[in-house]
Amino acid sequence: MSDIHAQQGLPGLRLEEAQPVAEGALTLRNLLRRPWFIRLLAVGFLLFIWQWVTWVNTRVPGIDEIVRFMVTEITGGSHGGMLSGEFWGPLSLSLRRYAVGLVIGIPIGGALGLVIGSSRWARGLFNDTVLVLLALPAVVWAFLASLWFGLSSEGPILAVVLTAVPFVAVNLAAGVRNIDPGLIEMSRSYGVPPGRRLVHLLLGGTLPSAFTGVRLAFMTGWNSLLIVEWFGATSGVGWRARFWYDALRYPGFVAWIFLFVLLITLLDRLLLSPLERRAFQWNQQPTLTFEEEL
Amino acid sequence: MATVLIENLTKVYPPSLNHPTQVQALGGLNMSVTGNVFVAIVGPSGSGKTTLLNIVAGVERPTSGSVRALHEGVPAQIGYVFQEPRLLPWRTVVDNMLYVQDRKSDQLRREAEFYLKMVGLSEVSHLYPSQLSGGMQQRVGIARAFLVNPDVLLLDEPFSHLDSLTGRALRDYLQRIWLQTRKTALFVTHDVTEAVELADRIVMLRPGGVAYDDIPIDLPRPRRPDDPAVRDMQAEVISRFDAMGAAVRFGAQSR
Numbered sequence: 001m002s003d004i005h006a007q008q009g010l011p012g013l014r015l016e017e018a019q020p021v022a023e024g025a026l027t028l029r030n031l032l033r034r035p036w037f038i039r040l041l042a043v044g045f046l047l048f049i050w051q052w053v054t055w056v057n058t059r060v061p062g063i064d065e066i067v068r069f070m071v072t073e074i075t076g077g078s079h080g081g082m083l084s085g086e087f088w089g090p091l092s093l094s095l096r097r098y099a100v101g102l103v104i105g106i107p108i109g110g111a112l113g114l115v116i117g118s119s120r121w122a123r124g125l126f127n128d129t130v131l132v133l134l135a136l137p138a139v140v141w142a143f144l145a146s147l148w149f150g151l152s153s154e155g156p157i158l159a160v161v162l163t164a165v166p167f168v169a170v171n172l173a174a175g176v177r178n179i180d181p182g183l184i185e186m187s188r189s190y191g192v193p194p195g196r197r198l199v200h201l202l203l204g205g206t207l208p209s210a211f212t213g214v215r216l217a218f219m220t221g222w223n224s225l226l227i228v229e230w231f232g233a234t235s236g237v238g239w240r241a242r243f244w245y246d247a248l249r250y251p252g253f254v255a256w257i258f259l260f261v262l263l264i265t266l267l268d269r270l271l272l273s274p275l276e277r278r279a280f281q282w283n284q285q286p287t288l289t290f291e292e293e294l
Numbered sequence: 295m296a297t298v299l300i301e302n303l304t305k306v307y308p309p310s311l312n313h314p315t316q317v318q319a320l321g322g323l324n325m326s327v328t329g330n331v332f333v334a335i336v337g338p339s340g341s342g343k344t345t346l347l348n349i350v351a352g353v354e355r356p357t358s359g360s361v362r363a364l365h366e367g368v369p370a371q372i373g374y375v376f377q378e379p380r381l382l383p384w385r386t387v388v389d390n391m392l393y394v395q396d397r398k399s400d401q402l403r404r405e406a407e408f409y410l411k412m413v414g415l416s417e418v419s420h421l422y423p424s425q426l427s428g429g430m431q432q433r434v435g436i437a438r439a440f441l442v443n444p445d446v447l448l449l450d451e452p453f454s455h456l457d458s459l460t461g462r463a464l465r466d467y468l469q470r471i472w473l474q475t476r477k478t479a480l481f482v483t484h485d486v487t488e489a490v491e492l493a494d495r496i497v498m499l500r501p502g503g504v505a506y507d508d509i510p511i512d513l514p515r516p517r518r519p520d521d522p523a524v525r526d527m528q529a530e531v532i533s534r535f536d537a538m539g540a541a542v543r544f545g546a547q548s549r
Contacts, residue, residue: 182378185380189348190372192393200382201382204382281422282423283383
């Protein structure tokens with residue numbers, strides 16, 4: 001019985017003392033509070049659904065088939081007949097195209113966004129063009145790139161550039177326009193020179209929207225690369241997925257698509273999200289109050 | 295010694311979406327402030343108080359007339375405390391203070407710490423504004439204004455967004471720091487209580503930005519709101535406001 005009730009002599013009331021649970025103990029209740037565990041559960045649930053679908057529909061390849069297929073691709077083993085595994089070649093080529101496209105596209109989009117956001121003239125000149133770029137689906141770029149460059153690397157790179165530019169530009173322009181006019185007034189009243197304003201006010205103030213734009217550029221650039229390689233290339237991840245699709249080897253097709261999704265997810269989780277958290281550590285809830293300070 | 299000379303100052307805002315007709319904020323205002331004095335500018339909404347400070351700070355241009363803020367013959371350094379703190383959210387407290395400074399040095403960082411300490415914020419220089427309460431952010435704004443060693447200090451209703459307790463505490467900080475530095479100050483408020491507590495002189499503006507009255511406040515410092523002499527002066531200023539027919543907030547009775 002609790003001490004208080006015992007002291008007060010309250011009859012007929014017994015309280016069981018709660019058993020203390022260590023903060024880090026591996027109980028199900030504790031695990032369900034952890035975001036990584038919930039994410040793991042979600043992935044497990046999806047895999048279960050997939051496996052269940054393969055039991056009721058034999059045309060959907062099972063997880064084990066896909067894993068076996070990918071192992072053969074990675075190790076360069078035989079898929080039967082004249083076909084042998086290929087993995088690092090297509091993957092590195094796609095990654096190179098992707099990186100080149102982003103390195104070109106993000107700065108162009110950034111500069112365009114800054115100009116559109118800060119000048120009414122530039123907004124009138126470029127805004128509609130950027131919106132058209134934004135609205136065009138990646139498959140259109142795939143066909144245009146094949147027409148212009150044939151089956152080469154330039155097509156996929158151009159598609160990544162043209163996909164990245166509008167996403168970065170639109171978000172950055174919105175960021176520039178959303179800078180608090182009060183901060184601009186404050187800077188002017190203190191005579192802060194334009195160079196310092198550009199670095200600390202403009203770039204600092206647009207960082208959240210720039211991050212959103214870059215993140216979208218990473219995502220959509222990768223998607224558009226796959227599509228262009230599918231339709232307009234003879235190498236790369238997209239081409240390899242199509243190769244197995246045309247060969248009616250569905251485990252191969254699904255394995256490459258799965259790899260494609262896995263790569264962009266890992267890129268987001270391991271690089272972009274941590275970078276974003278680090279860049280926005282200033283955006284926190286109040287930890288001190290006036291009363292505490294007094 | 296700093297001087298602020300305001301001659302025939304007029305500011306007319308053209309029609310806009312919010313105001314379909316043009317708005318006269320200031321209508322031929324004449325005023326001069328010389329020396330280490332604390333001048334309060336009071337008046338109802340629409341009397342052009344904030345516009346006046348913005349023109350003195352160079353943020354806005356007058357429609358006609360002139361404003362000259364000089365210190366020993368050269369343009370005076372301005373320090374501006376706004377209604378809201380206006381801090382860059384992505385920079386720490388000390389970096390916000392250094393942002394408005396041309397030189398960067400350890401000495402300046404120490405000066406920033408000194409002014410933060412003067413407004414009662416000794417341990418927050420490494421924090422971001424979002425980690426501070428509204429009152430603390432406003433104190434950073436006050437410390438920032440003093441860090442530039444201003445010849446003329448402009449204060450635009452710096453306590454209007456704060457609760458009364460926090461506002462009173464900040465008035466005490468401001469009074470203490472001003473007594474040590476004695477900067478020429480133009481303090482805009484519509485609260486007569488604040489004006490009498492802080493100012494050497496109260497200039498009343500009526501709607502349309504025309505000077506109505508100029509009242510010297512000759513009371514010893516530091517002043518406390520519960521001091522009978524301060525209360526008497528507040529009553530007198532309020533009665534003169536009533537005479538002007540302006541809406542005045544009777545803060546003195548509720549504090």
